[in-house]
Amino acid sequence: MSDHRTTPRATARVTVPNDLGALQKVKEELLAAVTKHDYPEASAFAIRLALEEAVQNAYQHGNKGDPSRSVAFEWRIANSAITVVIEDEGTGFTPDVVPDPTDPERLEMPSGRGLLLMRAYMADVHYNDRGNRVTMVYQRPVN
């Protein structure tokens, strides 16, 4: 028997060119779906932030801004959680070796906070072995 809390109410899969305009449209589509499924404003804030960071990582660090490459998205929106998967065509990276940007000695470094923010706002953030596909899970807050 399916559980209404975890059964997806909306799913989507889309692959777009590594182009800022095309990526923006997908972000807007996902955020519209989040709002449509009665997630509160705070959830939309959290998902937007994590999504911005993940997409920027895919566009810039993974695909190196190359418009001939693509970014693949998949999302599942359920009552209790939202799962977003984003895959680029880069060589990948090892998230465990990213230095802690809150280290007092690194606080004045202008970059390196994206992953920290994704982890702070999502219940789970994990990468495939290659490091070019991120899966982010957001849990609906308990009232």
Add this chain to the structure above:
Amino acid sequence: MTSTDSRLRIRKEDDVTYVEFVDRNILDEANIQRIADEITGLIDSDDMPKLIISFTNVDHLSSAALGALITIHNRTKQKQGQLRLADIDPQIYEVFTITKLNKLFEIHDTAQDAVASFA
């Protein structure tokens, strides 16, 4: 003082420069770079600049925007200036807390409070 395509509202009162953002979302990398360049120009045009950046209209910002603010902070320090951030919505303030940048920046509830804090 503000060019037509600027994403900032800038005014100067006495020796204090006030900056506000036109956009509610400070997310786009190209825009962020332009904003950083414009504010850096303001800092460089003053000796010991006193700068207040107000987030009164801002709903969202990204790590790239935080990076630009750090660059602005570092530039202000080089010029022996003073930078204050103000009018930050609680949701945005949480981003500063998570990244511990609330320890790097001097943040005030309002621009009025920020002005009073200048040495």
